Amino acid sequence: IAGITQAPTSQILAAGRRMTLRCTQDMRHNAMYWYRQDLGLGLRLIHYSNTAGTTGKGEVPDGYSVSRANTDDFPLTLASAVPSQTSVYFCASSEGANNEQFFGPGTRLTVL
Amino acid sequence: GQNIDQPTEMTATEGAIVQINCTYQTSGFNGLFWYQQHAGEAPTFLSYNVLDGLEEKGRFSSFLSRSKGYSYLLLKELQMKDSASYLCAVRDSNYQLIWGAGTKLIIKP
Numbered sequence: 001i002a003g004i005t006q007a008p009t010s011q012i013l014a015a016g017r018r019m020t021l022r023c024t025q026d027m028r029h030n031a032m033y034w035y036r037q038d039l040g041l042g043l044r045l046i047h048y049s050n051t052a053g054t055t056g057k058g059e060v061p062d063g064y065s066v067s068r069a070n071t072d073d074f075p076l077t078l079a080s081a082v083p084s085q086t087s088v089y090f091c092a093s094s095e096g097a098n099n100e101q102f103f104g105p106g107t108r109l110t111v112l
Numbered sequence: 113g114q115n116i117d118q119p120t121e122m123t124a125t126e127g128a129i130v131q132i133n134c135t136y137q138t139s140g141f142n143g144l145f146w147y148q149q150h151a152g153e154a155p156t157f158l159s160y161n162v163l164d165g166l167e168e169k170g171r172f173s174s175f176l177s178r179s180k181g182y183s184y185l186l187l188k189e190l191q192m193k194d195s196a197s198y199l200c201a202v203r204d205s206n207y208q209l210i211w212g213a214g215t216k217l218i219i220k221p
Contacts, residue, residue: 042199042201042211042214043155043199043211048208058208098143100157100160103156105153105154
């Protein structure tokens, strides 16, 4: 592993289903982030974690939850997917909140 | 509210120079970032400004004026591979990044 990995690469999901998007980094970065990117809009922060064991809500947290059990992993869960959650999801990490963010390759999620 | 404005799309010619502008209104300011994003790929870091002035990095330069809430990214000697979206982001008082929608740059031969 080099950098940040995300899984799956893409997914088609029926509305109402539960889904977890995985994110793993091997840079030992303290801070991690989940964004969604929609056409015509900037990246919007869903949840973040400044360090293992802590999480916080971003701009658009409703319908999503996260956990940060260790430094490397930061999964994002959609408890009951809705079509408005169709988007490209990017995980990112940074050494600290003051530093540049490094992005994973993204997960393209379609909710039908 | 917080707002980052940048042009939706720009077109330039290979070998030329292009300037992509970004204006912002945010709750606090703790630095401005520029990222490049090729279609279907992740954003990658280009530059960071926290003080007024010009930061130069090879063919790319970024300028910041905090009093005007304004930044620009200057790309010189354009190459076809520079065709991408350029994202402006401001770190606010909570140290979260507020992102513009991005400027799609089209390079023509």
